[in-house]
Amino acid sequence: MDRHLFALTEGSLADLMPTVMHGEPGAVLLVGVVDGLVHYANPVAEQLAPGVQLPCLVDDWSRAAQLQAADGSPLDHPELGLATNPLSRIAKGRPVNGERISAARGSDMSNAREALWVIGIPFEEGVTEALVGMALVVLLPVRELHDAAGKRDELRGAAERLHSRAVVASDLSFTISDPNTPDNPLVWVNPAFERVTGYGTEMLGQNCRFLQGPDTDPAGVQRIREALAKGETVTELLLNYRKDGSAFWNEVVISPVRDSTGHITHHVGVQSDVTVRVHAERERDEALAAARSARGRLEFLSGVADTLSAELDPRTAQDLLPSLVVPDLAHWAFATLVDHDGSHRSRGGFVVRAAHSDPALSGSALRFAENASVLTSQSLTVRVLQGRTGPTLLPTIADDALTSGVADEHGRRQLRELGLGSAIVVPLRARGEIIGALTLLSGPHRRPFDDEDLLTAADLGARAGLALENARLYAQQRRSNETLQLAMLSTPRSGSGLEVVTRYVPAGEVAQVGGDWYDAFPLPDGSTVVVIGDVMGHDVSAAAAMGQLRTLVRGIAYDRACSPDEVLRRMDHALEGLGVSSLATVVIMQISPAEGGENVLRWCTAGHLPPLVREADGSVTALQGVGFILGLGLGGVERRQHERILAPGSTVLLYTDGLVERRDEPMDVRLAELREVVTGFDDALPLDELCDEMLRRMLPHGNDDDVAIVGVRTS
Known part of the structure; x- marks a missing residue:
């Protein structure tokens, strides 16, 4: 060619x-x-x-x-x-x-x-x-190596010829040594050996250890000796040295040659200069190590952010942050956060949370957090918190920085006890605002922080800050919605001889106002009206509709002293006439005193779940009833009312579907479970404790929907 x-x-x-x-x-x-x-x-x-x-x-x-x-x-x-x-x-x-x-x-x-x-x-x-x-x-x-499609035959033939020439001119060298002569000396080398090492036939009669140098791996040399002593073929990668002193990576394969009796007569060595390959592999390994480090860093950051984001209580999220970076990123750490609700004005308006990798010093870290007002305006933590400086790395914490940053000797002694070393302080940011600062300490026995740690901490500050702020905003929205919801629910009132207890638990998923409501109020004739209902939907519209329906029920029931079935009939006409299209389920009860200390219970149901009555003897009955839900435009439909006697000591329990509805269980199974729970209560259990226990037993893992409960007990 x-x-x-x-x-x-x-x-x-x-x-x-x-x-x-x-x-x-x-x-x-x-x-x-x-x-x-x-x-x-x-x-x-x-x-x-x-x-x-x-x-x-x-x-x-x-x-x-x-x-x-x-x-x-x-x-x-x-x-x-x-x-x-x-x-x-x-x-x-x-x-x-x-x-x-x-x-x-x-x-x-x-x-x-x-x-x-x-x-x-x-x-x-x-x-x-x-x-x-x-x-x-x-x-x-x-x-x-497979030929690529479409290669010319001429090119293949040229490759064959070139490869033969390449092997002749390559760095593949051969040596033969005689193990039957003291020190196993070389007895033959080919020309390629001289090209690779610079040594020629003048080295015959010597052991090839002349190729070794100060950085040759002695363990590799020892493995070669042991293999040859056992008569085994051995392959090793050694750093060898040429005659001119330059180093090269030598891939050595040494094979024993035996005669017909099995006796080893010679060792044949094949040497190959693989320096370029080794360097390429090292560069690849370094790149892979960097990639693994970057992946590990991202996994760490994502883990911290995911854990914080899953926590919707802001106080718990604040407590979590320092513990999530210890010990993986720091020996110990503390987060200094802006006090939004003003409960920590005595500490300079900061909320401080701390965590330490040493369990023996965890208490000291918490005491430091309680005493964090010792940090002066000149401390790096406060300067970062106030936006006067950005993410900062201190390779060492000098005494003058400790003196100017901590107000008293007691605080400085606390910090020295916890361990200083190097420090990183980064802002906790959310939506363009600094809501806190995260301070990391390496401690005296770990390596000092470096620029890579600073980048990781700065990224963490952005992610953690957003998660903490989301938790705070969620709690704020939840409090606002709960306040709105509860403001729309009447304080229960009852006639003489009745005890009324209510419970309202908003959904645990997203802070929303909903359509669950309850009510209880006495009528002029001495009877008491008890209502529970659920407007379909979980938004402001559902809450507004709930407010309308609650007001209509109150007005109709009180003004005309109507029976439950009459109240629902008038509700049907009113909703149809006023054009209210919201759908709702409801149970309306009227409890009236009767002779002998008993009470008469009348109720009418519009598509709602059956209330339960627990008698004084512990037996439980479901108050069945059928009826169309409100809002279907059925102004002329008849409503069926039911009636029964309530003996003294009886308990009536009304609830919304959030107490019993689950995606993974049929409704009849959950209703049977509720009835079993109520049956198992102690007769002497106070009504408010009974309602709390219902929630605990029926919802051990929290609730996905709003829950309203009304409990009525006759004396």
């Missing part, structure tokens, strides 16, 4: 040429160039041609190894008088600079083949007597 063609195709040739795997153990033979016999074979060569007794003819050994040309054709064509077997040429004293062949994989008689690269070097003068008239044969494994 001429130089011009090589220039045009050099990049493509790299894709076509096979890769000789120097690091893999090779088969080593010693072949007589006069008798054509294979005299010695190492264990790898024995595996290629199992069962062959040495010495044997080269052609017999080739047939036993099932050697073929690279394209799968026979190596020899006797009928044509052609001999292409490289081993046969080596046996005639002709060098083989590198050719591709293949062999059967052990005893596998299938089509599976092992690609090999054959190199044959006849020994010249100057070798030991045992090697005179011999040739060294090395068969190395090959990794085939």
Whole structure:
């Protein structure tokens, strides 16, 4: 191939040429160039041609190894008088600079083949007597690279020729040493050895340790010694030194060569300068380490942010923040937060939370947090909190910084006890505002913080600040909505002889006003009206509709002293006439005193869940009732009223569906569970405790919907 063609195709040739795997153990033979016999074979060569007794003819050994040309054709064509077997040429004293062949994989008689690269070097003068008239044969494994689609045949042929030349001119060197001579000296080296190391035949008679230097790994050298002592092939990567003192990475494969009796006669070494590969692998490893570090940093930041974001109570979120960065990022840490509700004015308007990695110092960290007003306006924490400086790294905390930043000696003593080292202070930001500062201390026994830690902490400050602010805003919205909701619910009142208790628990998911409501008020005739209802929806519209319905029920029931069924009939007409389209379920009860201390209970249901009555003897009854829900425009529909006697000591329980409705359980199962819970209460349990216990037992993991409860007990 001429130089011009090589220039045009050099990049493509790299894709076509096979890769000789120097690091893999090779088969080593010693072949007589006069008798054509294979005299010695190492264990790898024995595996290629199992069962062959040495010495044997080269052609017999080739047939036993099932050697073929690279394209799968026979190596020899006797009928044509052609001999292409490289081993046969080596046996005639002709060098083989590198050719591709293949062999059967052990005893596998299938089509599976092992690609090999054959190199044959006849020994010249100057070798030991045992090697005179011999040739060294090395068969190395090959990794085939698949041809890209559309490559020209001309290019493939050029690649074959170039690869042969490349092996001859490569840094692949061979040495032979004699383990039967003291110190296992070199007895032969090929020219490539001199090109790689700078040492030539003048080093014959010496052990190859002259290649070692100050940074050669002694453990690797020891592993080579131990393998050779056991008669095993060994591969090691060593930092060796050339004659001029320059270092290079040497991939060494040393194989023992045995005679027919199994005695080791020589060691054959294959050396390859893999400095470029090692440097490339190190650069890759460094890049991978950097990528792993970045991924770990992102996972840490995401974990902290996710944990904080999942906590909707602002006080709990504030407590969590320092503990989430200890000990992974800091020896100990404290968060200084703006006091929004004014409950910590005595501490300079700051809320401080602290955590320490040493359990023995956790109490001291909490006491420091209680005494954080000792931080002066000149302290780095306060300056960052007030926006006078940005994220800051202090490699060491000097005494003058401690003196100016802490107001008294007691506070300085506290900080020294907790451990100083280096420090990082970053702002906690949310929506453009600084809501606090996070201070990290490395402590005296950890490495000082660096710029990478500062970047991590600054990123953490942004994420944590937003999570803390979201928790605060959520709590603020929730308080506002609860205030609105409760303001729209009447304070229960009742007639004589009745105890009324109410409970309202807003949904635990998002702070929303809803449509659940209750009411209880006496009528002029001495009876008491008890109402519970649920407007469909969870928004301001549902709350507004709830307010309208509550007012209508109150007005109709009180003004006309209507019975429950009449109240619902009038409600149907009023909603239809006023154009109120909201849908709602409701139960209206009227409890009137009767003779003998008993009470008459009348009720009417509009699509609501059945109330429960717990008698004084502990029995529980569900107050069934049917009826269309309100808001369907059924002004003329009849409403059916029910009536029963309430004995003294009876308890009536009304509730909304948030108490019993669950996506993963049928409603009838939950209603049966509620009835069982109520049945199991102690007779002497006060009514307010009974209502609380209902909530606890029915909703052990919190509620996803608003819950309203009304409990009425007769005396």
